[in-house]
Amino acid sequence: MQIENSAFERVLDADPAAFVADWLNEVRASASSSGAGASATGDADARGLVEALRAGVRGGAPLGRFDDAGWQSLREGLASLSASRAAQGASAGDTSHFVMAVKRPLVLGLQRQVGDDPQKLFDLMWLVSTFVDKMAQWTSGTFQKSREEVIRRQQEELLELSTPVVKLWEGVLAVPMIGTLDSSRTQIVMESLLQRIVETGSELAIIDITGVPTVDTLVAQHLLKTVTAIRLMGADCIISGIRPQIAQTIVHLGIDLQGIVTKATLADALAVAIRRAGFTVTREKR
Amino acid sequence: MERIPVLRMGRVLLVTIQVDLQDQMALQLQDDLSAKIEQTGATGVLIDISALEIVDSFIGRMLAGISGIARVLDATTVVVGMQPAVAITLVELGLSLEGVRTALDVERGMALLRADGRDTLDD
Numbered sequence: 001m002q003i004e005n006s007a008f009e010r011v012l013d014a015d016p017a018a019f020v021a022d023w024l025n026e027v028r029a030s031a032s033s034s035g036a037g038a039s040a041t042g043d044a045d046a047r048g049l050v051e052a053l054r055a056g057v058r059g060g061a062p063l064g065r066f067d068d069a070g071w072q073s074l075r076e077g078l079a080s081l082s083a084s085r086a087a088q089g090a091s092a093g094d095t096s097h098f099v100m101a102v103k104r105p106l107v108l109g110l111q112r113q114v115g116d117d118p119q120k121l122f123d124l125m126w127l128v129s130t131f132v133d134k135m136a137q138w139t140s141g142t143f144q145k146s147r148e149e150v151i152r153r154q155q156e157e158l159l160e161l162s163t164p165v166v167k168l169w170e171g172v173l174a175v176p177m178i179g180t181l182d183s184s185r186t187q188i189v190m191e192s193l194l195q196r197i198v199e200t201g202s203e204l205a206i207i208d209i210t211g212v213p214t215v216d217t218l219v220a221q222h223l224l225k226t227v228t229a230i231r232l233m234g235a236d237c238i239i240s241g242i243r244p245q246i247a248q249t250i251v252h253l254g255i256d257l258q259g260i261v262t263k264a265t266l267a268d269a270l271a272v273a274i275r276r277a278g279f280t281v282t283r284e285k286r
Numbered sequence: 287m288e289r290i291p292v293l294r295m296g297r298v299l300l301v302t303i304q305v306d307l308q309d310q311m312a313l314q315l316q317d318d319l320s321a322k323i324e325q326t327g328a329t330g331v332l333i334d335i336s337a338l339e340i341v342d343s344f345i346g347r348m349l350a351g352i353s354g355i356a357r358v359l360d361a362t363t364v365v366v367g368m369q370p371a372v373a374i375t376l377v378e379l380g381l382s383l384e385g386v387r388t389a390l391d392v393e394r395g396m397a398l399l400r401a402d403g404r405d406t407l408d409d
Contacts, residue, residue: 225378228382232383234365234388
């Protein structure tokens, strides 16, 4: 191990600036036609990674084992590289390509160092090759994780965006539900609606499901739960916006909506609400 | 042991639960309340649980039980001020408290009992 590490150390120490330049040239030369391989921060990224690589080699970390504690700073460097590339919107292929491109300058450097001993050169090249592959693999892994993180955050934001509780009238709240209803979304809607009922002291809540594409037994169960919770708190609930197809589905599925006030449109529900509150709506003669 | 006070207001009995309800206290309350309804001839029972933040199935069942007992003794029960978290918990436990009337706050609960038109008979 020690012999290999010293060979690598010599390669990296020989001329770090030239090494980084070779690396970036390689990235540019073999980049895909879109040319996205070399980004604006490529230089700084490469220099940081070379530093981490050197620290690992000098610390005697085994090249055969990428998961060794000695490679901790290299792994962190690669993780932050993939995170920043993911945030910039680079593709996974370009990001791992950037890392793979380090293979050529490393191999060339080794050739300069031990070119006169073919057997040794071959052994070292094999080590370099597998090591760089592992670096690239790790980078793609963390790249994917960062992308998934972005997706998860967007999902959460979407969840909050899509469930506003609006005040329609004095003592009347409405929730226009948009999109497919699953357990977590219904839970959020239920919680925010119940919270608003307490805050505003509203006695009537209207759940409008015009924007809900399908209603199955699970969705219906979620709706029933919400209605029951609203009743327990001492308010009442109307479900509006039931389209003809959904009405048919509900009946065919044998879902029991007995005891729940349902209306075809939000306007009908509002009319009921206004009447219950003791108001009458009249048109002024002109 | 702590006891939950039962206050009389006209023909309505007012119970305000201000502490976390222990099972023993709940049973005691059930006893006290049924005795008091019989004693005073109350026609309405108003239970304010706005300070109650934790419920379990036992407490849920007890609320339904009190309402049932009161109904047998010819009094209407209104549970007021249930917190959202409590409502969600009860629904998830499968307790919809059928037959228990609910209102958002004490004022509305009183209005509900008054609308029954029975608590005005005596005064």
